Amino acid sequence: MLALEEREENLRICRRCLTRDMAGKEEYFRSLHEYIENLDMDVKTPAALYEERLEVCRECELLYQAMCRSCGCYVELRAAIAKNSCPWNKW
Numbered sequence: 001m002l003a004l005e006e007r008e009e010n011l012r013i014c015r016r017c018l019t020r021d022m023a024g025k026e027e028y029f030r031s032l033h034e035y036i037e038n039l040d041m042d043v044k045t046p047a048a049l050y051e052e053r054l055e056v057c058r059e060c061e062l063l064y065q066a067m068c069r070s071c072g073c074y075v076e077l078r079a080a081i082a083k084n085s086c087p088w089n090k091w
């Protein structure tokens, strides 16, 4: 039987996490990460700008378990496409 603290830790929902921060979910999100990694350079957001976008999402109250509650996207995927923008014009 798990101790109370351990059970609370397992139930904790990460509101400010990206998929890459979710320990134990690496395999689940592997195809998403590979897709982003292999995007054509002509559509892909430059690396520095990508990280800037994700930092904005991390601070956003609409981020919920790596998804934007406004558009329903995984923010790592939305931010990875250069022409995309935040639905609230935060980036």
Ligand code: SF4
Pocket (backbone or CB within 6 Å): 056, 057, 060, 061, 062, 063, 067, 068, 069, 070, 071, 075, 078, 085, 086, 087, 088, 089, 090, 091
């Ligand atoms: S895409 Fe925009 S609205 Fe959605 S989580 Fe990121 S900053 Fe927030």
